[in-house]
Amino acid sequence: MPEAEIPEPSPRDRTTLLRLHARQCRFVVSDDGPAALFCGAPTRPESSWCPWHRRLVYMRAPTQGAKAGRGFVLPDYGSAKDRRKDAK
Numbered sequence: 001m002p003e004a005e006i007p008e009p010s011p012r013d014r015t016t017l018l019r020l021h022a023r024q025c026r027f028v029v030s031d032d033g034p035a036a037l038f039c040g041a042p043t044r045p046e047s048s049w050c051p052w053h054r055r056l057v058y059m060r061a062p063t064q065g066a067k068a069g070r071g072f073v074l075p076d077y078g079s080a081k082d083r084r085k086d087a088k
Contacts, residue, residue, distance in 0.1 A: 006051045009041035027053035 014029060014037045025039035026048045041050035049057055 006055060009039050009050050009052050013040035013042075014038065015040040025050035025053055027057070 009025065013024070015024065017036060017038065020026065020038050020040065023043050023045065025041045025043050027039040027050070028036055029039050030037040039050055039053055041052070043050050047054055
């Protein structure tokens with residue numbers, strides 16, 4: 001089943017750190033030191049990112065060959081015992 005299309009956030013929502021409020025996307029879109037800009041688009045209550053940037057930050061775990069942990073995808077290197085066998 002294809003995923004629903006998520007619209008790209010408007011550049012008009014962009015804001016600085018000092019003007020960023022609750023439920024605004026914290027994705028850094030321009031890292032110019034003290035003048036860094038954040039997305040600022042609305043977020044869901046449980047997220048720090050708007051749906052567009054959340055899709056960039058989090059990856060879905062593949063169905064095989066990897067383990068998911070805390071929103072990150074970790075490669076499956078096998079057990080330490082298997083790695084020692086391969087090194088010999």
